[in-house]
Amino acid sequence: MWLKTDVMAQTIEHTIESKTDERDIDRKIADQPKDHIPGWGMDADPENDPTYPMKHGNGADHQRLHYEKAPQQPVDMEILHSIERPGITRVFGTSTPPQGLSGAIRRYAYKYSEAKATHWMTLILADRVNVVEGRLNDLKNGVIPNLWVERGWRAEWKYNRLAFLGKAATMAIVVTAAVILLSRKRKHDLL
Numbered sequence: 001m002w003l004k005t006d007v008m009a010q011t012i013e014h015t016i017e018s019k020t021d022e023r024d025i026d027r028k029i030a031d032q033p034k035d036h037i038p039g040w041g042m043d044a045d046p047e048n049d050p051t052y053p054m055k056h057g058n059g060a061d062h063q064r065l066h067y068e069k070a071p072q073q074p075v076d077m078e079i080l081h082s083i084e085r086p087g088i089t090r091v092f093g094t095s096t097p098p099q100g101l102s103g104a105i106r107r108y109a110y111k112y113s114e115a116k117a118t119h120w121m122t123l124i125l126a127d128r129v130n131v132v133e134g135r136l137n138d139l140k141n142g143v144i145p146n147l148w149v150e151r152g153w154r155a156e157w158k159y160n161r162l163a164f165l166g167k168a169a170t171m172a173i174v175v176t177a178a179v180i181l182l183s184r185k186r187k188h189d190l191l
Contacts, residue, residue, distance in 0.1 A: 102130035
């Protein structure tokens with residue numbers, strides 16, 4: 001029993017010593033000059049302290065609750081908002097209003113709570129559908145998409161050629177299998 005206790009005590013002492021050594025190493029690293037890091041210590045000047053209002057409160061913290069709210073941005077298009085909110089926020093984005101099939105999917109998504117996976121999964125689906133809609137819109141307007149660049153294939157060819165070739169081979173196999181299956185089905189339907 002005594003031997004067991006002695007071994008445990010030695011183990012504990014060794015652990016404490018190694019932790020102390022680690023702390024000493026961390027302190028040495030922290031004390032090294034950091035002049036070679038761009039921007040290091042830029043907020044060390046107390047005259048240029050970006051946290052001034054938070055650090056040096058004037059005792060009137062409760063008055064922050066009674067601030068003047070921003071005016072409501074005019075609503076001149078459909079704005080989707082969470083069912084958890086009673087209305088829209090005072091300021092919102094208007095660059096991409098919901099439209100087409102992706103818009104219908106988004107409207108469906110906003111019928112569900114943000115706590116539900118249905119909400120987020122349908123929004124992700126709407127994003128994917130929106131990409132296809134954008135490509136079709138480009139073609140309709142006479143713009144041929146540069147998929148080589150837009151899909152990142154040029155960068156993947158340059159930096160990760162093996163994975164690119166693997167993906168290309170997999171895609172070729174899938175497309176070939178689909179063509180074969182569809183051609184068999186047509187031949188079967190004709191007979």
